Amino acid sequence: MCTRIFSIILCLSVYLTSSISAQDRQSEAENLFAVAETLRVSDKAESKREAIKKYEAAIRIFKEMEMRPREAMAFNNIGNIYLNLSEYENALTALENSLQISREINDQKLQTITLLNMGRTFRLSGKQENALAHFDRALALSRETSDKEKQAAALNGLGAVYYTLGETRKSLEHLELAALIFEELGQQVSQATLLNNLGLINRAMGNQDDAIEQYNTALSIFRASKHRAGEADVTLNLSAVYSDQFRNVEAMEYFNRALEMFREAGNRQREAVILNNIGVFYNKLGDRENSLDYYNQSAAIA
Numbered sequence: 001m002c003t004r005i006f007s008i009i010l011c012l013s014v015y016l017t018s019s020i021s022a023q024d025r026q027s028e029a030e031n032l033f034a035v036a037e038t039l040r041v042s043d044k045a046e047s048k049r050e051a052i053k054k055y056e057a058a059i060r061i062f063k064e065m066e067m068r069p070r071e072a073m074a075f076n077n078i079g080n081i082y083l084n085l086s087e088y089e090n091a092l093t094a095l096e097n098s099l100q101i102s103r104e105i106n107d108q109k110l111q112t113i114t115l116l117n118m119g120r121t122f123r124l125s126g127k128q129e130n131a132l133a134h135f136d137r138a139l140a141l142s143r144e145t146s147d148k149e150k151q152a153a154a155l156n157g158l159g160a161v162y163y164t165l166g167e168t169r170k171s172l173e174h175l176e177l178a179a180l181i182f183e184e185l186g187q188q189v190s191q192a193t194l195l196n197n198l199g200l201i202n203r204a205m206g207n208q209d210d211a212i213e214q215y216n217t218a219l220s221i222f223r224a225s226k227h228r229a230g231e232a233d234v235t236l237n238l239s240a241v242y243s244d245q246f247r248n249v250e251a252m253e254y255f256n257r258a259l260e261m262f263r264e265a266g267n268r269q270r271e272a273v274i275l276n277n278i279g280v281f282y283n284k285l286g287d288r289e290n291s292l293d294y295y296n297q298s299a300a301i302a
Contacts, residue, residue: 022065029061033074040081043228045266048081069110072101076114083117084229086269088125095121112141112150119157123164131161152181152190160197163204171201189230192221196234203241211241232261236274243281251281272301 032054039051055074062071079095082088095118102110115138122131135157142150159175162168175197182191199214215238222230239254255278262270279294 025061026065026067029058029065029067029070032058032061033070036074036077040077043265045085048085048266052078052081068101068105069107072098072105072107072110072114075101076110076117079114079121080117083121083124084265084267086124086267088121091121092118108141108145109147112138112145112147112154115141116150116153116157119154119161123157123161128161128164132158135161148181148185149187149190152178152185152187155181156190156194156197159194160200163197163201168201168205171197175201188221189225189227192218192225192227192230192234195221196230196237199234199237199241203237203244208241208245212238215241228261228265232258232265232267232270235261236270236277239274240277243277243284248281248285252278255281268301272298275301 036051036054036058039047039054042048042051055078059071059074062068062074075094075098079091079093079098082091082094095114098114099111099118102108102114115134119131119134119138122128122134135154139151139154139158142148142154155174155178159171159173159178162171162174175194179191179194179198182194195214195218199211199218202208202211202214215234219231219234219238222228222234235254236258239251239258242248242251242254255274259271259274259278262274275294275298279291279298282288282291282294
């Protein structure tokens with residue numbers, strides 16, 4: 001009898017120890033994830049890379065504990081960081097892991113988020129047809145789940161891709177649909193992103209004043225929202241349109257602002273683009289010496 005009671009107590013003790021151990025591991029993983037979330041929104045590249053390490057440590061525990069939705073979200077967030085750092089191959093590797101897991105567990109919301117990030121990655125890396133395919137799939141899924149916010153994001157992405165492909169009419173159609181949804185939802189940062197894209201199209205069509213108005217509205221929203229990446233993109237676009245209009249003082253002011261922000265973020269690829277643009281700007285002014293200097297700086301990074 002005593003032996004039986006002892007065995008029951010021993011088994012219960014082992015079970016409780018195992019249960020506490022599992023809770024501890026889950027807490028450890030969630031703490032790592034929370035730290036990563038804080039680090040990834042930093043403007044500093046070093047903080048973003050530290051966030052990746054924290055996510056990777058959390059993923060090892062999520063995998064061990066079979067917490068698949070959390071594992072998939074961590075992979076998605078790693079992909080998003082690499083996207084912001086313009087490391088597109090690393091971004092796609094992480095995002096493909098997220099997409100595979102989210103499909104296996106039939107998490108349509110996370111599938112949509114990951115498809116959107118993959119669409120952005122393909123678009124920015126110059127693979128427009130792949131970007132179209134992923135944005136289309138994201139749009140279809142978001143309509144199935146009645147997710148208005150993701151519908152607008154997919155339409156916005158499609159509009160940006162069609163613009164890159166030179167299909168202006170299709171681009172405007174998708175962006176205008178996205179604008180209606182963003183207005184309905186009161187999504188200001190998304191609205192600013194859309195205004196930036198509309199500014200790109202108006203500049204391409206020669207409507208410079210409309211482009212400047214849209215860029216400045218977008219810039220105000222991004223600044224108020226402390227969205228540095230969006231602010232940097234719009235600042236760069238304003239520098240280009242001022243250059244088009246030979247408003248040289250304003251063009252250089254915005255070139256330098258954008259350059260400072262991308263350097264601060266550690267985005268070397270965008271830094272190289274701006275340095276090249278400044279080289280083009282000086283070349284238009286007939287200043288060959290400064291033009292060559294900036295071309296060389298850009299080439300050293302690229």
